[in-house]
Amino acid sequence: MQANSMDQFVRICGRRRREFWAGVIGIAPLVLGAIPFGLIYGVLAVTIGLPTTMAQAMSTIVFAGSAQFTTAQLLRDGAPLLVIILTVAVLNVRHVLYSASLAPYLRHLNRGWKVFLAYLLTDEAYAIAITRYWEDKANPCDRDTLRSTDRRHWFVLGASLTLWVNWQISTLIGVYLGAQIPAAWSLDFAMPLTFIAIVVPALRDRATVGAAVVAGTVVLLALALPLKLGLVTAMIAGILAGTMIEQWQGKKRGGE
Amino acid sequence: MKIIEISTLWGALLLIGLITFFYRALFILFADALHLPGWVQQPLRFVPVAALTAIIVPELLVREGTLALTGQNERLVAGIIAIGIAWWSKNTLLTLTSGMVALYLLQWWSGS
Numbered sequence: 001m002q003a004n005s006m007d008q009f010v011r012i013c014g015r016r017r018r019e020f021w022a023g024v025i026g027i028a029p030l031v032l033g034a035i036p037f038g039l040i041y042g043v044l045a046v047t048i049g050l051p052t053t054m055a056q057a058m059s060t061i062v063f064a065g066s067a068q069f070t071t072a073q074l075l076r077d078g079a080p081l082l083v084i085i086l087t088v089a090v091l092n093v094r095h096v097l098y099s100a101s102l103a104p105y106l107r108h109l110n111r112g113w114k115v116f117l118a119y120l121l122t123d124e125a126y127a128i129a130i131t132r133y134w135e136d137k138a139n140p141c142d143r144d145t146l147r148s149t150d151r152r153h154w155f156v157l158g159a160s161l162t163l164w165v166n167w168q169i170s171t172l173i174g175v176y177l178g179a180q181i182p183a184a185w186s187l188d189f190a191m192p193l194t195f196i197a198i199v200v201p202a203l204r205d206r207a208t209v210g211a212a213v214v215a216g217t218v219v220l221l222a223l224a225l226p227l228k229l230g231l232v233t234a235m236i237a238g239i240l241a242g243t244m245i246e247q248w249q250g251k252k253r254g255g256e
Numbered sequence: 257m258k259i260i261e262i263s264t265l266w267g268a269l270l271l272i273g274l275i276t277f278f279y280r281a282l283f284i285l286f287a288d289a290l291h292l293p294g295w296v297q298q299p300l301r302f303v304p305v306a307a308l309t310a311i312i313v314p315e316l317l318v319r320e321g322t323l324a325l326t327g328q329n330e331r332l333v334a335g336i337i338a339i340g341i342a343w344w345s346k347n348t349l350l351t352l353t354s355g356m357v358a359l360y361l362l363q364w365w366s367g368s
Contacts, residue, residue, distance in 0.1 A: 033348040051262070054269065061273035070311060071272065081260065081268040088272050094303040095279040100292035103283035111285070118281035123304070189331060189359055190352055192315035193338050195308040197351035200342035208305050215306040216313040223318065231310055238306025243299045 015151040023128070023158025030124040031166045033197075037065050038167050040190040042174015043181055044069065047188070048076040052175050059171040063164065064122060067092050068171075069191050070231070079228035087232040098126040102156075105133050109153055117153065120160035129156040206249065211242030330366065334358035 038059075045055035050072065058068050067088045074084045098121055106114060132155045181187060203209050215238025222230030283290065316335040317323055327333060338355030345351065 036349070036352055054262075054265065058269055061269055062276055064276055066308065066311070067272065067276065071269075073311075075260075081264065085268060085271055085275070089275050091303070091307045092276045092279055094300055094307075095276065096282050097292070097297060097300040097303075099280055099283040100290075100297070103287070106284050114285045115281065118284045119277060121280040121284070186356075186359055186363070189315075189334070190356060192312045192331075192335060193352045193355035194348065195312050196335065196338050196355070197342050197348040199305055199308045199312065200339055200351075201346045202305050208302065211302040211306045212309040215310040219310040219313050220317065220323065223314070223321075223323075234310035235303070235307045238310060239299050239302045242302030242306060246298060 016154045019151050019154035020158035023132070023155035023160075024162045026132070026155070027124060027128045027159040027162050030128065031163055034065070034124065034163065034166055035170045036190060037194050038170025039174040039177070040187055040194075041065060041068050041072070042171040042176075043178040043187050044174075044191065045072045045171075046175050046178030047181075047183070048072055050075070055175045055178075056168075056172055059168055062088075063119070063167065064092060064095075065167070066195070073191075074228055074231070077228055083227050083229055083232070087228075087235070090232050090235050094123075095121060098123075101130060102126065102133075105150075106153060106156075108150065113153060117156055117160065120157075120164055122160065122163060124163055125156065125160035128159045132156070207242045207246035210245040211238040214238045214241035328366070330359055330362035333362055 041059075042055060045058065045068070046052060050058075055072075058071065062068055062071075070087060070091055071084055074087060079087075099118065102117075102121070106117060109117070132152055199212065203212060215234045218237040219230055219234035222233050224230075225233060283292065312335070316332045317325065317329075319329055319331070324332065334355050337358040338351050341347075341354045342351040
């Protein structure tokens with residue numbers, strides 16, 4: 001009995017480190033993809049005239065690539081700060097979905113863990129973390145059991161911290177290279193390219209295609225809108241279009 | 257970039273960070289017992305596609321503030337090539353490099 005609980009103890013405590021490194025390795029491919037993205041953000045932020053400290057601080061304060069790009073771009077185009085804040089508020093609202101999806105698994109953690117993991121929650125970290133929780137269905141979600149044996153949050157920590165460190169370093173290099181890179185290199189084009197690489201594989205059904213088509217059309221029609229409000233208008237139009245198409249399809253299927 | 261007070265800019269930056277943290281912490285920290293209802297979840301699913309497309313399209317189609325729907329617009333052509341590569345390969349790095357190489361070749365070709 002005694003030996004048995006000792007075994008249990010070793011297995012559980014040993015798992016922390018193992019989970020952490022499994023997370024680090026799990027996110028490695030996505031980290032590779034984030035390097036050019038971080039470099040290019042750094043270059044763009046400095047090129048448009050942001051002070052280097054601020055360009056780098058954005059990576060720690062916001063820690064969301066697409067939001068940082070959008071902020072830099074809207075600043076470049078002279079959008080009012082309120083419009084920038086509104087646009088990022090819509091762009092980043094997707095994190096609520098990640099938060100809601102992970103919350104049940106992190107319920108047993110203390111406040112410090114929750115705050116830290118929430119701060120580190122990104123598209124990439126979520127994608128890796130949730131697969132870890134899904135693959136291991138054997139781990140019961142019983143409250144007591146969770147408290148004593150669930151160490152998968154170390155996996156989440158390993159994955160998200162790796163991404164964070166990588167993001168800070170790559171944007172820092174970008175910020176310092178920024179001044180030296182000539183505009184003729186068109187490095188700013190890497191931003192839409194990175195987004196293309198994210199969006200195109202996500203166009204899986206009619207609803208997502210509809211969301212993209214409507215967002216892309218509205219943003220062009222809204223070019224004339226004052227204060228650079230076109231971007232946020234197009235985002236909302238696309239989101240509504242996708243939702244409506246999906247609902248309409250659901251109804252049609254239900255009616256058959 | 258328009259001239260904005262640096263302190264105002266810092267304030268906006270902090271606010272953007274706070275909003276983002278609020279989203280990330282909302283359920284993990286404050287409402288872990290709540291279940292996100294379907295009518296909220298459904299629209300959120302479309303945020304990445306809608307938002308990123310709205311950013312991509314003007315980058316490809318708008319040059320100097322006006323629509324440029326011609327073959328002379330190198331970014332449009334390179335972008336379409338990248339979309340094809342992304343569709344076929346689903347690989348971020350490959351999409352990025354082929355798009356950049358296409359842009360460089362087109363620029364070199366047109367002598368600009």
